[in-house]
Amino acid sequence: MAKTTAFHSIHRDVHHNNTSCTEGNNIEKENRREGTGGKPLCKHCERL
Ligand SMILES: [Zn+2]
Numbered sequence: 001m002a003k004t005t006a007f008h009s010i011h012r013d014v015h016h017n018n019t020s021c022t023e024g025n026n027i028e029k030e031n032r033r034e035g036t037g038g039k040p041l042c043k044h045c046e047r048l
Pocket of ligand 1 (some may be wrong): 015043
């Protein structure tokens with residue numbers, strides 16, 4: 001579980017900040033963007 005720079009998917013309403021988040025890891029490269037995108041932190045990342 002490693003914190004990383006915030007990133008998000010352009011198709012999701014949450015952002016991620018952990019390399020161990022399966023949901024975050026499932027984001028395809030073309031849909032992944034740096035930063036929070038103004039979206040709340042993913043619930044899974046919150047617990048990691
Ligand atoms: Zn996440």
